[in-house]
Every structure is written in structure tokens, then in C-alpha cells.
Amino acid sequence: MRSFGGGTVRGTAATAAVLLAATMLASCGGRGEDGGTQASGECQGQQTTGITDKTLKLGGVYPLSGPASAYGDIPKGIQAYFEYVNKEKGGLDGRQVEFVVRDDGYQPPKAVEEVRRLVEQEQVFALFQTLGTPSTTATWDYANQRKVPQVFVATGASKWGADTKHPWTIGWQPNYISEARVYAKYLKTEKPNAKVAVLYQNDDFGEDLLGGFKKAIAGSQISIVAEQSYEVTDPSVDPQMRNLSGSDADVFLNITTPKFGSQALAADAKLTDWNPLHIVNNVAASITVLRPVGFQNVQNVVSSTYYKDPVDPQWANDAEMKLYKAKMKQYQPNADPNVPYHAFGWAVADSFAKTFTAAKCKTREGLRDSMRSLNNVQVGMLLPGVTMTTSKDDGFPIESMQMMQFKGERWQLLGQVIDTRKEFGPLTG
Template identity: 70%
Template sequence: MRHNTVLRAAAAGIAALLTATACSTQRGEEDAATSADGACKGQQTTGITDKAIKLGGIYPMSGPASAYGTISKGIGAYFKYINAEKGGIDGRKVEFVVRDDGYQPPKAVEEARRLVEREKVFAVFQTLGTPSTAAVWDYLNQQKVPQPFVATGASVWGTDTKHPWTMGWQPSYVSESRVYANYLKENKPKAKVAVLFQNDDFGKDLLGGFKQAIKGSKVKVTAEESYEVTDPSVSAQMSNLARSKADVLLNITTPKFGSQALAADAKNTKWNPLHIVNNVSASTSVLKPVGFKNVQGVVSATYFKDPADPQWADDGEMKIYRRAMKKYAPDTDPSIQFNAYGWAVASSLHKALDAMKCPTREGLRDAIQKLKDVKVDMLLPGVTLTTGPKDRFPIETMQLTRFKGERWALFGEPLDTRKRFGPVTD
């Protein structure tokens, strides 16, 4: 997979921003840290006590990817619910500090340093986006600060072995691409695919995985158009793709551009491809501005329960989620999938914190690498968390979904891409 461009740029930014003083801060704290458990002595306890745990998160609350910012509302509601109604996590009340990077890697570095050096967080839980996460993981790993369950599916978070303090959560973009490739091979075996993709490691990762997964079949990529996250629109790219006359459009975009591509497809009545939109732009908040009548039949894939799907109306976890969102995040819509994503990933971190052998940063680092079929109630049935020394991809199962009426409807069976395609490798 091609990750070098973003990683080189991130390294350059970090070199300009980090200082020797920052690099030594946590080493001193690590030396001073002690624990009642002898096996935990010498490990870092910054940000955690017997009564409290402080977590930080970095999101694009502003800028071109601000639609993702509401994920923090779902996470915040989960922790407020746990604090108020469950006594915290193992008796510790959770403080969740959210910082805005505007989807700008240099700003992400600044905010990561603020969280570690000023806020003294236990872990930086969730940095959103491949560019921002790549910009900060060297720093966080140097400081030995856990960076669990980053909000990006780039396969590098699972294939890299030099950053043990960082791990992804959602299915990798390679795994997601395999689900779409498998669907086309079985249902449109001679498909001609036009691709719109974001010109960074996110877009290239999913596109590269798709091309690899269709090798040996008659499914072909016949047209490609990329865009920059700073572009005002993708109208020109969509016009070019329409001229390809492909019968499938693979839409690999972030929300702003996802809406634009869906709208452009709807307006072009002379081109009617099967439209596949990647999971990160599949929220109803992305589709609604286009008009639900204009996105009928669009296909995507998912791994967590859609709060807008009536099949989960009587689901125990969904009931708790809806009640908690109304009480602890009354300014946001619980039906938005990004909020449910936040709830699911916060619940996943809760499981990892419960599994720590030591209440330390090292304890969390080790716990997220030793998950075994962990059930998280907001995930789809059959989707669990599993990691190990040779498997750093917690979720690799997804199910196809099609937009029908005013919501997504699951179809087919969950696909375990580990079993179907083998491990994701670099």
C-alpha cells in the first residue's frame, strides 16, 4: 500500500514542531511512576488515578471534514452516561477533552502536544483522519502515550510495527474495498468501474485494495479521478467519470465531497451507474442534503448498528444509546450514524480499559493488542474485536447495505474478510 507521501509530510511537520524538552517530559514521569502492584512499578500513571481517568481526542470540529466532529458527541455522551449511571469505568470517572484540528496535520500536532504536555491526558483516544493521525503518531509513540482506536481505516495502523502505542479500530480501507470487490464479482462479474478518490493515503489505500481484490476477475477499473481535500468541488471530476460510461461508480470520499459526488450523479440523467459510496461518507447526514429520492439504491458497507434502522428499535443497547444521547448530548441527532460510531468506539475502549492488567499507559497499550472475540453491543451481530501479535486489525467483518426510502437497509451476510481474502499485508 502507498503510505509514504503522508508519512513523509507528517515527519517533516513533526521535526519542525517537536522539542527536546517535550521528548523528555514523559520519561521523567515514567521513572517516577509507581503502583501498588509490583508488576506495574515504573509504568506511566499520568492521567489516571483510582478515581479518575483523563482522555483526549482530536477531531475536525471545523474545516472541510467538520461533519465528522459529531463523533465526539457520541463519545462524550457515552462517557457521561457511564460516569452518571455506572459509576465510571472500574470506579474511575472519565474526563474527555476534545480539541479541534480543522483537519490540518500541523494543527493536529499542536493539539496532541497540548493534550499530552498541558492537559496531561492518559491517552489520546481517537485522532480523526489519516493525515492528522500520521502527523502525530511519531510524537505520541516517542512519548509512550497510547493512541488507541484512531478514527481512520488506513491499513498502515495495522501493518506498521514501529508504533506499538497506536492502533486503528474500524475495518481497514483494504478490508472495506474487498467487500465491494466481492459483491461486484458475484453480482456484476463484468463490471466497468469508474473511481473518484481523495488524493491521499485514505483514497489510495481503498483504491489499491479494490484493485488487488478484483485481480483475476473480469471486473475492471476503467476510469479514475482524484481530488484534493482543499478543492472547492468535484464537479469536473464527476463530469470526466460520466464520459467513461462505466456501469459502476466507486465513490471514495470524505463527507463534503461525498455529498457533491452523489448530487452530481443524481443530476446526470444520462449516466446511471451502480453507485457505491465508502462507509465514511455513508451517513444520512451526507445523503440528506442531496435528497433521499436522489440516492435510492446507493450501496455501501457497515459494521455497526444504524440508529435510523427500525430493526434495532427494540435492541437493548440502542435504547440506552438513544436515551443517553437525548440526556447527555441534546444538541445533536441520535439518528446520525456518526454519533452511533462514537458510542461504539467509546464502548470498545471501555472494554480495553477493563482488560488492563495494570492501570497504566503500558497496561492499555498491551490490552488493545490482546483482544479476543470481544463483543461490543453497538456493533452488528457477528462483528467482534480481535487483535494479536500478528493481527492489529480489530474489526475485519462488514455487511453490505443499500439505501432504500429514508434509511439504509442491510442485505446479504456479514463478510469476514480475514477468512475470505486472508490477512491485510503491506
């Protein structure tokens, strides 16, 4: 066990036998062994595990180790936000927030193990972020059976918003189909006859974005001429890149997580006889992915975004960016504020704060209802024009993005924010 800011990070050393022996806790509200606070009035009888009048306990699951460990930067931004709120704002709606972080190594079985620990042993009020489509897929049945909010999961799979059988789980970032729509719109304008080669992760994440792209280019002159998949256990994607380079594609769609994103970018730079327009998906577009490849090797690569880039000078005097950088330095002094994953963490934590504060009942049911009734909510770290909106039947908080291109040592925004709801119509999965 090691300290993580104001919260706690614990490993996965406990055995499965411990889990099997764990006592299943009652899911009803009211004060009792769970230490919850008594709900009153119309909130009477709702779940109050993990929350009192003075405290709020949340749990998150991230790959702090393993092939997707770059995402381990996200909870540092979250922790900085909660420490700022706790120490300078009197807590979240008067409650001190404890954020317990677990490591699943990007392995779904471990994610199940860690989510069960958070719910049954830590008795968290809500699961705030489980990262990755495979890990979240492995845990959302459990969370919904236990009626524990699984709030703003860190994955853009479209099913978090389209599925109505799991009302306790919701995404946050633009879903992969919406992201694919943005790339399709960009190509229809910039390269309407594009021939596309695709590298994608062989799981729900990769298939969701690729499937969305195929639907979005249907009826256009854009075609996919080559596809290669990889497994998260593969040591390298170099063989796949060599195969793709043999196609006559003039666009390369890079659908990868950070480790493999770096590999694909590096391989593309070495393939001197192939020079496609390189589109890297948002989850692998962090500066921490590009830097190891060498900035000189990633010039003119394009991607999409929806939140402010800490190294973009246009935000130098932005009030939210200034606050974020100051509090990162104060509460996470060993973390670089310029890393976009830290800014992502700050943004999603602020989104949670606004959602929780708006809840009529400070109960699990109240949080569930609040996250499903967001109405054009503004979050300071999101790009201007990007807001959060949901309804009972629309679980996609953010569906707007803006294209960006890498120039020099940073991303530069291209064009305007694209609202995919308006451009392509509502997304139903």
C-alpha cells in the same frame, strides 16, 4: 474555549512559540508532578500520567471545523457514553473519565500541535481517537516516541494494523483494504463484468482503499476504466464527475470524505446520461451526507457497515440501541441520536471501556498490551457477528462488514456479514 458535554473543547489559537517553549515532561510512571498514581507489583515503573485511582484523562483530536467537520458529531456520542458511565456506573473501572477534545480542522500541522498540547500540557493518559489518515500519520511518530497509547484512531488506513514499528497506535474501524475487499466480493456476485469509474481523495486514505480494491479484483473480469482524484482543498468535485461520466463505466466507486461525498452524490444525480451502480465508501455514507442531496436522489446507492444504524427499525427493541438513544437524549439533548456518527462514537467509547477494563495494569503500557490482545470481544452497538480481535502481530480489531443499500429514507442491510479474514485471508498491509 467552550464546554463540550462533560469534557472540554479548545481551539488552536495558541502559537507555535508556546509549543516550542513547553517543557517536555518525564514519561516514567509513579506519583509525582504529573499527578499519576503509583503502580505496584509487576506494573511498577510503568507510566501512570493522566490516571489516578479515581480519575482518567483522555484526549481526542477531530475536525470540528473545516472540510471534514461532519465528523465533529463523533465525539458527541463518545461524550454521552462517558457521562453515562461516570454518572450511572461509578466511572470506568471506578475512575471518572475526562475527555478533552481538540479541533485540528482536518489539517495535519494543527493535529501535531493539538496532540502535543494534549500530551504535554493536558497530560492525558492516552490519545483516544485522532481522526483522519493525514492527521494520524502526522502524529503517530510523536505518540510512539513518547510511548503514549493512540487508541482506536478514527481512520481505516491499513498501516495502523500492519505496521509493527508503532505498537502504541491502533485503529478500530475496518481498514480500507478490508472495506475494498467487501465491495469487490459484492461486484463479483452482482456485476462480475463491471466497468468501474473511481473518484478518490488524493492522500493515504484514498490511495489505500483504491489500492485495496485493485488487488481484490485482480484476476476477475471486473476492470477500472477511469480514475479521478481530488484534493481536500478543492472547492468542488464537479469537474472530476463530468470527466468520469464520459467513461463507459457502469459502476461508480465513490471514495470520499463527507463534504465531497455529498458533492459526488449530487453530481451523479444530475448526470442524467450516466446511471452507474453507485458505491459510496463507509466514511461518507452517513445520513448527514445523504440528506442534503435529497433522499430521492440517492435511491439504491450501496455501501457497507459494521455497526447498527439508529434509524433501522430492526434495532428498535435492541437493548443497546435503546440505551444509546436514551442516554444521548439525556446527556447530549441537542444532538440527534439518529445520526450514525453519534452511534459510531458510542460504539468506539464502549470498545475503549472494554479494552481498558481488561488491562492487567492500569498504566499506559497495560492499555497498549490490552488493545493488542483482544479476543472476540463483543460490543453492543456492532452488528451481530462483528467482534473485535487483535494480537501482537494483528492490529486490525474489526475486519467484518455487511453491504447495505439505501431505500426510501434509510439504509437496508444486504446479505450477510462478510468476514474478510476468512474470505480473503489475513491482511498484512
